Amino acid sequence: MYVRVQTPAGIIEKGMEKGIDLRIGLDLVRLARKNEYDVALIFSQDTDLAEAVGEIKELRRELNRWILVESAFPSVGVQKGVPGTQWRPFDKTLYERCLDPADHRPPRQQP
Numbered sequence: 677m678y679v680r681v682q683t684p685a686g687i688i689e690k691g692m693e694k695g696i697d698l699r700i701g702l703d704l705v706r707l708a709r710k711n712e713y714d715v716a717l718i719f720s721q722d723t724d725l726a727e728a729v730g731e732i733k734e735l736r737r738e739l740n741r742w743i744l745v746e747s748a749f750p751s752v753g754v755q756k757g758v759p760g761t762q763w764r765p766f767d768k769t770l771y772e773r774c775l776d777p778a779d780h781r782p783p784r785q786q787p
């Protein structure tokens with residue numbers, strides 16, 4: 677789904693993400709429950725993921741397991757990660773090296 681946004685350079689179409697934070701949260705909890713990881717590194721500052729992190733902490737106690745959840749984010753602008761995680765800021769060089777040049781959005785439908 678795309679939305680048209682007016683910018684100083686003109687109108688651009690911007691892709692909208694729906695339910696991504698929910699999907700990430702569900703995957704974090706499901707995979708922790710299945711013992712698929714010990715350390716999760718989330719590249720996000722989305723506070724909506726705090727509930728999933730809380731669930732993982734409960735699982736950690738229930739299962740008597742060591743599970744670490746960290747959130748990584750650019751070291752410019754807002755300096756905080758997902759609540760309940762260890763925060764890992766990273767610099768612009770690392771961010772740029774991680775960018776995927778491919779456009780993974782679905783093809784635009786012509787009007």
